[in-house]
Amino acid sequence: xxxxxxxxxxxxxxxxxxxxxxxxxxxxxxxxxxxxxxxxxxxxxxxxxxxxxxxxxxxxxxxxxxxxxxxxxxxxxxxxxxxxxxxxxxxxxxxxxxxxxxxxxxxxxxxxxx
Amino acid sequence: xxxxxxxxxxxxxxxxxxxxxxxxxxxxxxxxxxxxxxxxxxxxxxxxxxxxxxxxxxxxxxxxxxxxxxxxxxxxxxxxxxxxxxxxxxxxxxxxxxxxxxxxxxxxxxxxx
Numbered sequence: 613x614x615x616x617x618x619x620x621x622x623x624x625x626x627x628x629x630x631x632x633x634x635x636x637x638x639x640x641x642x643x644x645x646x647x648x649x650x651x652x653x654x655x656x657x658x659x660x661x662x663x664x665x666x667x668x669x670x671x672x673x674x675x676x677x678x679x680x681x682x683x684x685x686x687x688x689x690x691x692x693x694x695x696x697x698x699x700x701x702x703x704x705x706x707x708x709x710x711x712x713x714x715x716x717x718x719x720x721x722x723x724x725x726x
Numbered sequence: 727x728x729x730x731x732x733x734x735x736x737x738x739x740x741x742x743x744x745x746x747x748x749x750x751x752x753x754x755x756x757x758x759x760x761x762x763x764x765x766x767x768x769x770x771x772x773x774x775x776x777x778x779x780x781x782x783x784x785x786x787x788x789x790x791x792x793x794x795x796x797x798x799x800x801x802x803x804x805x806x807x808x809x810x811x812x813x814x815x816x817x818x819x820x821x822x823x824x825x826x827x828x829x830x831x832x833x834x835x836x837x838x839x
Contacts, residue, residue, distance in 0.1 A: 647828075649775075657767075657775065657818055657830040671826045707774055713765060713820070714786060716774040 614638035614715045616708050621720030628698050632720055634691040634708030642666075642686035644711045648693050650704035651719070660706070661693060676702075698724045728753050730819055732831035738839045745806040747834045749819035754799050755782075756823070763822040766795055766804045769833075770815040779804065806836075814838060 620632040634646075648660040661682040662671040670682050681694040691708050705719040729752040739745045755762045766779040777786050779795035782802060792807040806813055819831040 656816075656833045657820070659827045659829060662826070673827060712777075712780065713767070713822070714777045714780070716776070719774055 614710070616710070616715055616717035618706065618708055618717040618720040621706065621722045623723045623725065624698055625726050626699060626724055628724070629694070629696045630698070630722060632693040632695065632706055632708075632722070634693075634717055636689045636691065636708075639710075641684075641689040641691075646684065646691050646711065647709040647713070648682060648691075649707045649709050649716075650702075651707070652701075652704045655704075658704070663691070695722065698722075700724050727827060728755070728821055728824055728829055730821060730829050730831040732817075732819055732834050734834060735832060736835045736837070738837050739806075739809045740839045741811060742808050745809050745813075745836060747804045747817050747819075747836075749797075749802045749804070749831050751800045751802075751821055753824070755802075755821050756799065762798060764795075764797065764802050765820050765822065766793075767818045767820060767830075768813075768815055769818065770812075773815075775818065809836070809838070811838065 615637045617635045624630050645664045647662045650658050650660050660673050663682045667684045679697045683692045703724050705721050707719045708717045731750045733748045755764050762782045764782045767775040768778050769775045778789050783795045794805045796803050816833045816835050818833050822828050
């Protein structure tokens with residue numbers, strides 16, 4: 613069975629940093645691009661970032677460009693999202709998602725507040 | 727960016743009755759490969775989203791056949807033939823035709839009358 617398990621969320625002050633991880637199992641992780649999608653409390657889905665299978669190509673939404681960094685370790689079947697210069701509007705549940713959006717993790721909550 | 731617009735944003739439905747959600751894209755979702763990458767997602771309360779329909783009309787394995795997707799070009803519809811209590815939640819359309827980025831509709835809240 614495919615499983616995606618996010619971790620690393622928590623409460624952080626504005627301007628702070630966090631690293632989210634997504635541990636993947638049940639498929640050949642190194643063969644597929646991956647996405648991060650976020651959802652602010654009570655709001656809709658926002659596409660955040662993507663990375664290709666070898667990690668050499670990445671994409672960021674304008675709202676996070678220059679502050680977030682996506683990466684992956686194919687030897688560890690793990691996807692990462694480094695969040696820096698965090699703002700209150702970054703408060704959201706962050707989901708890691710497979711290439712075709714057919715599998716989603718349970719999400720990890722990031723709260724940016726003083 | 728392609729903008730996805732859903733209507734209605736809220737849909738109260740009687741159990742056992744049909745429901746329909748529309749999604750319109752600001753540009754055609756026909757990819758150069760000929761496929762139309764329009765998907766529908768369901769998000770039950772407190773749960774992550776779940777893919778129901780891909781390429782406009784293909785049901786994911788395990789999705790009940792009361793869910794159906796249709797449409798082409800810029801206009802798409804998700805239909806539930808007979809709403810059940812477990813169908814309550816928010817439904818999103820999204821496109822994966824032109825990258826970057828992929829974009830989602832605002833969501834339609836399905837609730838029981």
